Amino acid sequence: xxxxxxxxxxxxxxxxxxxxxxxxxxxxxxxxxxxxxxxxxxxxxxxxxxxxxxxxxxxxxxxxxxxxxxxxxxxxxxxxxxxxxxxxxxxxxxxxxxxxxxxxxxxxxxxxxxxxxxxxxxxxxxxxxxxxxxxxxxxxxxxxxxxxxxxxxxxxxxxxxxxxxxxxxxxxxxxxxxxxxxxxxxxxxxxxxxxxxxxxxxxxxxxxxxxxxxxxxxxxxxxxxxxxxxxxxxxxxxxxxxxxxxxxxxxxxxxxxxxxxxxxxxxxxxxxxxxxxxxxxxxxxxxxxxxxxxxxxxxxxxxxxxxxxxxxxxxxxxxxxxxxxxxxxxxxxxxxxxx
Amino acid sequence: xxxxxxxxxxxxxxxxxxxxxxxxxxxxxxxxxxxxxxxxxxxxxxxxxxxxxxxxxxxxxxxxxxxxxxxxxxxxxxxxxxxxxxxxxxxxxxxxxxxxxxxxxxxxxxxxxxxxxxxxxxxxxxxxxxxxxxxxxxxxxxxxxxxxxxxxxxxxxxxxxxxxxxxxxxxxxxxxxxxxxxxxxxxxxxxxxxxxxxxxxxxxxxxxxxxxxxxxxxxxxxxxxxxxxxxxxxxxxxxxxxxxxxxxxxxxxxxxxxxxxxxxxxxxxxxxxxxxxxxxxxxxxxxxxxxxxxxxxxxxxxxxxxxxxxxxxxxxxxxxxxxxxxxxxxxxxxxxxxxxxxxxxxxxxxxxxxxxxxxxxxxxxxxxxxxxxxxxxxxxxxxxxxxxxxxxxxxxxxxxxxxxxx
Numbered sequence: 182x183x184x185x186x187x188x189x190x191x192x193x194x195x196x197x198x199x200x201x202x203x204x205x206x207x208x209x210x211x212x213x214x215x216x217x218x219x220x221x222x223x224x225x226x227x228x229x230x231x232x233x234x235x236x237x238x239x240x241x242x243x244x245x246x247x248x249x250x251x252x253x254x255x256x257x258x259x260x261x262x263x264x265x266x267x268x269x270x271x272x273x274x275x276x277x278x279x280x281x282x283x284x285x286x287x288x289x290x291x292x293x294x295x296x297x298x299x300x301x302x303x304x305x306x307x308x309x310x311x312x313x314x315x316x317x318x319x320x321x322x323x324x325x326x327x328x329x330x331x332x333x334x335x336x337x338x339x340x341x342x343x344x345x346x347x348x349x350x351x352x353x354x355x356x357x358x359x360x361x362x363x364x365x366x367x368x369x370x371x372x373x374x375x376x377x378x379x380x381x382x383x384x385x386x387x388x389x390x391x392x393x394x395x396x397x398x399x400x401x402x403x404x405x406x407x408x409x410x411x412x413x414x415x416x417x418x419x420x421x422x423x424x425x426x427x428x429x430x431x432x433x434x435x436x437x438x439x440x441x442x443x444x445x446x447x448x449x450x451x452x453x454x455x456x457x458x459x460x461x462x463x464x465x466x467x468x469x470x471x472x473x474x475x476x477x478x479x480x481x482x483x484x485x486x487x488x489x490x491x492x493x494x495x496x497x498x499x500x501x502x503x504x505x506x507x508x509x510x511x512x513x514x515x516x517x518x519x520x
Numbered sequence: 521x522x523x524x525x526x527x528x529x530x531x532x533x534x535x536x537x538x539x540x541x542x543x544x545x546x547x548x549x550x551x552x553x554x555x556x557x558x559x560x561x562x563x564x565x566x567x568x569x570x571x572x573x574x575x576x577x578x579x580x581x582x583x584x585x586x587x588x589x590x591x592x593x594x595x596x597x598x599x600x601x602x603x604x605x606x607x608x609x610x611x612x613x614x615x616x617x618x619x620x621x622x623x624x625x626x627x628x629x630x631x632x633x634x635x636x637x638x639x640x641x642x643x644x645x646x647x648x649x650x651x652x653x654x655x656x657x658x659x660x661x662x663x664x665x666x667x668x669x670x671x672x673x674x675x676x677x678x679x680x681x682x683x684x685x686x687x688x689x690x691x692x693x694x695x696x697x698x699x700x701x702x703x704x705x706x707x708x709x710x711x712x713x714x715x716x717x718x719x720x721x722x723x724x725x726x727x728x729x730x731x732x733x734x735x736x737x738x739x740x741x742x743x744x745x746x747x748x749x750x751x752x753x754x755x756x757x758x759x760x761x762x763x764x765x766x767x768x769x770x771x772x773x774x775x776x777x778x779x780x781x782x783x784x785x786x787x788x789x790x791x792x793x794x795x796x797x798x799x800x801x802x803x804x805x806x807x808x809x810x811x812x813x814x815x816x817x818x819x820x821x822x823x824x825x826x827x828x829x830x831x832x833x834x835x836x837x838x839x840x841x842x843x844x845x846x847x848x849x850x851x852x853x854x855x856x857x858x859x860x861x862x863x864x865x866x867x868x869x870x871x872x873x874x875x876x877x878x879x880x881x882x883x884x885x886x887x888x889x890x891x892x893x894x895x896x897x898x899x900x901x902x903x904x905x906x907x908x909x910x911x912x913x914x915x916x917x918x919x920x921x922x923x924x925x926x
Contacts, residue, residue: 270887334883338888339598
């Protein structure tokens with residue numbers, strides 16, 4: 182009796198613990214579930230935020246929606262999991278989420294030692310500083326001896342240590358768990374400046390009681406390419422996320438928008454038709470239906486549309502395209518060839 | 521035990537008398553059976569956990585997650601707000617671990633001292649004849665025991681300390697002590713030549729107090745005469761170092777905190793994260809200790825008080841000499857678990873950014889290295905060992921105060 186129970190328990194344990202790595206591919210799991218599970222931030226204006234009706238929107242959220250549109254044909258079939266910076270990689274590694282799209286910096290260490298793969302860059306960013314106007318500081322070089330509010334577990338924590346060391350200046354880091362707490366610490370005067378990625382600073386700034394009282398300093402002290410992340414070891418899923426993002430960028434380059442995409446399948450040039458699945462086998466090579474990219478563009482839009490809607494001119498953040506402009510227009514966005 | 525043995529003997533005798541060989545009923549032998557089940561259970565557990573560990577490692581390797589403790593030797597690359605030993609961003613993760621550990625010990629020690637003081641104060645106040653004092657103790661206990669600790673930590677940090685003025689408009693006491701939103705700044709004594717003799721004098725005075733107490737007690741036991749031990753001790757501890765300091769020509773300079781640029785520099789500074797966490801832990805745990813003290817005092821029979829009164833002891837002496845020593849045997853085991861809770865609760869530091877072990881190691885180090893299993897394992901061991909030590913010390917203390925007659 183006892184022995185039997187032991188055998189059952191051990192077998193259960195073996196299957197339970199070996200299950201994670203050897204189960205069906207992520208694509209099959211998502212299709213079976215009928216829903217994509219996507220890890221996002223706990224609330225960051227422009228990137229992933231929830232409105233009063235509980236609807237998520239943002240540049241990072243649009244990556245989730247694009248993948249859901251490509252895989253399931255429905256950009257709304259996404260379950261969002263809000264995660265803090267500290268929780269995000271564990272949630273991905275444990276299989277709780279299928280894709281992590283949470284303003285995550287692509288670094289060598291993360292890419293090679295966490296068992297994850299970065300599927301591209303959807304926002305080129307850099308760490309910067311925000312100070313209160315009445316401090317009278319106009320450059321980061323004047324910040325010697327100041328206190329810094331930082332979010333714990335971010336790459337900014339490392340970037341700022343390097344910067345102050347290199348500039349031979351001192352600072353005191355006050356690290357908080359969430360970006361809201363970081364902002365609260367900054368507003369209370371606990372720190373002289375808040376440091377984070379430039380885009381986050383812009384988002385945090387509009388959340389201040391009086392945004393006009395804070396300025397973002399001109400110095401950009403690090404490279405912070407932000408992008409979606411998947412688990413290592415599932416190449417098919419990796420390809421799907423990578424090319425969903427590329428499809429949005431390529432669509433902008435080709436001038437395909439959510440409005441004209443349907444027509445372009447008939448009237449477009451050969452490149453349009455290849456992208457939108459009227460010709461060629463791009464979709465089936467990914468294990469998706471041939472209209473995968475058409476679904477992305479009609480339901481989510483191309484990269485430019487998504488950018489302007491969430492962080493650009495159509496949003497409170499009012500960020501310039503900057504580096505995030507197409508390569509052909511002075512930026513560094515460049516999707517590999519869609520053929 | 522006795523009964524079983526005789527039963528077995530009778531059985532064996534029966535077997536012998538009926539000519540049954542003991543080998544035939546080998547599997548019916550209770551001791552063989554119990555041994556078999558115990559071995560089977562241990563083997564099963566080993567197999568079970570061995571499988572879990574083996575599978576975890578295999579899966580982590582298959583998914584490309586780095587394992588092992590090599591990361592401890594590599595540079596951390598980030599700074600820590602407060603450190604009791606020198607630390608800079610190029611130091612190793614192992615040093616981060618030590619820094620965090622010391623910060624955890626610091627806030628726990630402060631918390632334990634103040635929680636005990638608050639607990640005993642309010643616990644004893646509960647038995648006061650004064651209605652106001654009694655009610656005050658009740659309000660304290662009910663208020664702080666019934667509100668979640670995290671909320672209290674936030675209250676002290678974001679509501680109380682964060683509303684202090686900025687560095688440039690600090691509250692100051694005699695231009696020596698400064699309190700602002702960045703923390704508390706105090707002057708520091710910096711010793712010059714010969715200053716070490718002052719510390720020697722202080723040490724000697726403390727040892728002297730110890731002997732004075734023994735002498736006073738022996739004299740009282742022998743003659744019944746009392747000696748003002750408290751005032752004499754106070755005089756020795758303050759007087760001796762002061763005398764030596766004067767004789768050596770006051771070899772001290774006082775370093776005052778000075779506002780330079782953004783912050784005060786120099787002197788001793790206490791960051792608000794430490795203050796908020798220490799206050800919250802002390803006040804919260806103090807409420808529980810007050811209840812433990814109340815329970816302990818109530819456990820002492822009222823006859824003890826009456827007996828003490830009958831021999832003419834004053835009320836304050838009754839509490840100090842008769843009631844509390846007897847109450848300790850109830851209080852100490854309760855104190856043990858309160859102290860352990862306090863150490864574990866100190867991990868709430870993460871919420872307000874106090875750099876304790878949990879915050880700098882499980883928070884940042886885990887995130888920068890991604891080695892969750894190793895960092896969490898190391899942290900669990902630390903809290904486990906610290907609480908084992910507390911338990912050990914408190915058990916020793918408990919033996920000392922336990923009822924001896926039995």
